[in-house]
Amino acid sequence: MTHRSRPSEKVDLLRPRLVDMIDPRHELVKLAALIDWEVFEREWAGFFPSHKGRPVTEPRLVAGLLYLQHAYWLSDEAVVARWVENGSV
Numbered sequence: 896m897t898h899r900s901r902p903s904e905k906v907d908l909l910r911p912r913l914v915d916m917i918d919p920r921h922e923l924v925k926l927a928a929l930i931d932w933e934v935f936e937r938e939w940a941g942f943f944p945s946h947k948g949r950p951v952t953e954p955r956l957v958a959g960l961l962y963l964q965h966a967y968w969l970s971d972e973a974v975v976a977r978w979v980e981n982g983s984v
Contacts, residue, residue, distance in 0.1 A: 923963075932958075 917924055932955050939954035964974040 927959075 919925075935954040935958045939957065940951075943952035943954060943957060945951045960974050960978060963969065963978075964971070967974075969977070
């Protein structure tokens, strides 16, 4: 199964967009702007298939979590717990 692109965002006037809440001066925001995410999409797309009907895991998500896990010395459980709790790490 190949990676599907995200559906376009619907405008919800009552809910702020995540991009509007993020501080563009934060070091991780600056780093994310420098990374060529298309390389991960292209090279890693076949490594995270879906066989049970659930959506394919996005290579960008996997690459981001692996980077954060390494940079902050987090265990597998800790990086996933922080991602679930915060929507990001």
